[in-house]
Amino acid sequence: MQQELAALAYQSAGFVGLPTSYLPPHPHDVDVDLVDGWLVGGSAGAGDNGHGPPSCGSGLSHVADAVSETRKARRLASNRESARRSRMRRRRQLDELSACAAELRAANQRLVVELNRAEARHAQVVRENARLREELRRLRERLAAEEETTDRAGEDAGDEAAAARTP
Template sequence: MASSSGTSSGSSLIQNSGSEEDLVALMDQRKRKRMLSNRESARRSRMRKQKHLDDLVSQVDQLRKENQQILTSVNITTQQYMSVEAENSVLRAQVEELSHRLESLNEIIDYLNASTGVFGSAAASTMGNFDIGPSDSFFNPMDMAYMNMPIMASADMLQY
């Protein structure tokens, strides 16, 4: 019996060692399969990351272009604003100058009316209608005292 139990235990060791080798081979195969799966997963992850990075770079380029267009638009609008503002300043200065001239001319007319009566009520009413006709006072040599009177004008009237 001893010999039969020895053979049977020897054969079970052979079967166990075969099972162990199969088990080790199976584990190695699973390990390799897991490693390949992990490599593939890592490769896909790197590809996703690269695609995401490429998308971000593309978006940065697009935003830079848009930013440049906006800056150009702002610069053009600012230049137009400055041009209109300068033109507005010139027009305001001209309005002020013309207002001063009108005021000075009205003062001259008031002075002439007050001192000589050259522009009488009849002449003033025709001047209001812009129908200035010859007046007797202009043709009367004795009534030409207004010709010798100084004309009042300011320096800003002469600026043009």
């Protein structure tokens, strides 16, 4: 409040352009604008020492436009940099995924070869198992046939022995 009153007092005296911290408080009924602690407005050029914002009203809009353009330029630069980082990150992720896909394809190919070998070995074992079962069946038949002949031979021998024992 005191700074505003001091600005009012010293603007009428032509002290436009001085920082308000340099001005002692002195109330007067004169309009004055404060921008970043600087007196703006009042008598054009009276006491203007070239420091601070210009004393004409059009200068403020120019300063505001310049600040706005600077902010816009910074924001655009920041957005460009962010987009560049995003593209780089996406490219890195794509490269990683491509390398991973290549590794998985190679592993898949190795597994297919291994599966084919296992299937071939399985088919071979199934054939050998079938052959062995057939051999087992033939051997059992042969054994059964031999047991029959020995049983008959034993019966025949038993009949002869029994006949020899009979008076």
